[in-house]
Amino acid sequence: MYRIRNCVLVLINASLFGYYFLLRNTEVLPRERVHFLPSTGARKLLRLHGSLSIKNTTITQSSWDGFHLNDTFGELDATGHFKGVSALGKGGKDDHSRDIGNRKCLNSATNWNKPVTPKHRLDPNRFLIPTVINGPSNQLAGFQQSALLAILLNRTLVLPNFYEHQPAEDTFLKTVVDAGSRIDLDVLRRFMSVIPMSQAVKECNGRFDIFFNAEEEGVGPLMRYLPAIHLQSGIQGARYKKGIGLKQVEEFLRRGNTNMSLIVQETGWLMGDLIKGRKHKINFMELKSHFKSPEKCAHYLKPFRQLGLRPNDTLPYDHPRTSEQILNSPQKFIQTKKDAEVFFGAIWRNVQSPKFIRDVAKDFSQSVLGGNHFAVHWRYDKVDFLHYLCGVHYRPKIADMCNNIKRAAKPKAIARAIAVKLSESKEIFGSNPRSVYVAAPSSVSGFVEAIKTSFDNLLRSDSEHRSLGKVDMYFAKDLFEFVLRNYRPCGHTSNEHNVINDVISQVEMEIGKLSETFIWSKQSTWSQRVLFNRKLHLSNMSLVLDQNIIGLVLDTLDGGRGHRKLMRELQELESGNN
Known part of the structure; x- marks a missing residue:
């Protein structure tokens, strides 16, 4: 009896101690631990104690969803440890001027x-109703091609469902993102006739009448996509x-089934005729x-890039049609690929990032980056890009590129290449930017982080680059902190997808567009979109130092100084003009 009583007392004491320990450790957490805490763990803490204090801000269970923190930001170095960042102001200094x-x-x-x-x-x-695919940048490329085709065919364009980035393209049910979270719809509406998907459902009585395939494919891809399109668009x-019915279609898809022949009719299943696409020499x-x-x-x-178009501004002097004719009457004057590319440039200018994205980018650029910065895009992650390009879809003609990526993927080499590029900027323009932003998958x-550490060490210890002065390097965790500190989700974005994570990638593209030099x-x-936007919005002189990151790193590793060649070319150009 006494033994049972003692056991019970021990259990009670252990429970009280455990609760006391959790109270002490969850009542107040430093900002850096909460900002990058996996959302599931944070919710457990909130349920336990009701609220979390982050410096001067209190987060409760009801307000947690407004933050939408993402697990991917918790993995910030090779060992899994994280060094938190404070609220950033100009030049990376603490800024506590704005509260929640x-x-x-x-x-x-x-x-x-x-x-x-x-x-x-x-x-x-x-109406023309596109279904866009792959990652967010590819979806925008497909949407721009759809805008051109809609104008050529004189069809009102329906805003498609956009989707969060998901590496597994065999997942038919993706997280839908409102079109207004990817495009400035006010600008687009002033340019061409568009309607939302909800209006198209009514106009079309909930069915398609004819099918255009951007690829030269038969009905197979349509069978794979149409049930999910029906479920997510109506x-x-x-x-x-x-x-x-639609309920059974949803259950079928949510179970992960991919064989659509199990639910569609064996014959006569397509509700209209199919017109295949055409590629090459269109x-x-x-x-x-x-x-x-x-x-x-x-x-x-x-739709993606089947028409092979690049946005352009210029035509040959002897071209039979003027840019003004093409831009004002595209249905009449677009007759060749050159005509189409001039008008495609107008589409690019009017398919802009949402205004709130552009505002965040300008705010971050001025407040943190100091208004003048370098931007670097490193796209090569093993989970997605390299798995897709150098694994699943490997082709012999890209073997050299895959090998070059592996050779260049060294933090110290990348840090040195960025320093070389900054020195190049100083030689040409007389000074170099004081900040560098590196965009990369989470x-x-x-x-x-390792690139930043190597870069900081290099500028301190290498006499060749010491003349650059203090140059701060920033990346996603700094932007994430800045957005979370200064902005809040509201309107459509707050309940349709993970706002902060989606905002980060879009803002990073704008940071690349605004940069003095872009290393792509x-x-x-993603990089291509930034390059095209820079070409359309900036002068040629602003683009002279833009270069691909692999070429830059390999040139540096091989002891080359590519900017020397560029300097000679500029001098020859100047002497020729004189």
Whole structure:
């Protein structure tokens, strides 16, 4: 009896001590531990004690969802340890001038009730409804191609569902992102006729009438995609077997099934005709006639870069059509690829990041980066990019690139290459930026930390680069802290996807666009988008130092100084002008 009583007392004392220990360790946490705490663990702490104190800010269970912290930001170095960052002000100094009550709104809402007269008014009774694929940058590329085709075909463009980045493309049900979180819809609406998906569902009576495939493919891809499109957009394109409705389609997809022939009819399942796409040496007059159809609601599957267009501003002096003609009357004057590329430039200018994204980028650039900075994009992570390019879809012609990436993926080598580029800037412009921003996937954040450490050590110890002065390096955790400190999710963004994580990548693209020099990654649509935007918005002189990161690092490793060659070319150009 006494033994049982003693055991019970021991258990009670252990429970009380455990609760006391948890109270002491969860009542107040430093900012750095909460900001990068996995969301599941943080919610457990909130349930236990009701609230967490982060310096002068209290987070409760009800307010937690407004922060949307992401587990990926917890993995910040090779050992799993994290050194927290304080609220950053200009030059990286602490800034406590803004508290949680003054945080600005990350708002992507668009007033569709407000009438707008677009420059390019399209047929209000015929629609083009794209389905975009792959990562966010590829989705935007597909959307821009869709905008061009909609104008050529005189069809009102329907804003598609955008999706969060998910490496596994065989996952049919993806997290939908509102179009206003990826595009400035007010700018787009002034440019061309567009409507939201919800309006298209009503206009089309919930079904597609005809199918355009951007690829030269048959009905197979349509069968794979249409059930998920129906579920997530409300527009049906496939007829199902008896007893299969939308509820059964959802259950089927959520179980991870990929064989759609189990739920669609064996014959006559496609609810309209299919027109296959055309690639290579496209005649744009033929393109218009090829996809010409009187049907009301056209589905456009997997647009990406099938038309092979690059945004451009210039035409040969002897070109039979002027830029003004093409920009004002594209349906009449786009007859060749050169014509299409000039108009494609106008589409790029009017498919902008949302205003709140541009505002955050400018705010961070001025407040933290000091208004003048270098930007570097390192895209090469093992989890996604290298697995896809140098693994699953490996091709002999990219063998050299894959080997070069492995050779260049050394933090010290990358740090030295960035220092060489800063020296190049100082030679040409007389001074160098005082800050560098490195954009990279969150899965390689430990690698980026190592680049920063190597860079700081190099500037302190290497006499060759000591003349650069103090140069601060920033990356995603600094931007994450800045956004969380100064902004709050609201409007559409707060309940549709992980706001902060999505905002980071978009803001990083704007930081790249605003940079004095951009060091980019080959084979990256993300980098390509930044380069095209820089070309369209900046002078040629602002682009002279832009270079791909692999080429820069290998040149540095081989003892070369690529900027010397560039300096000679500039001197020759100047002497020629004189």
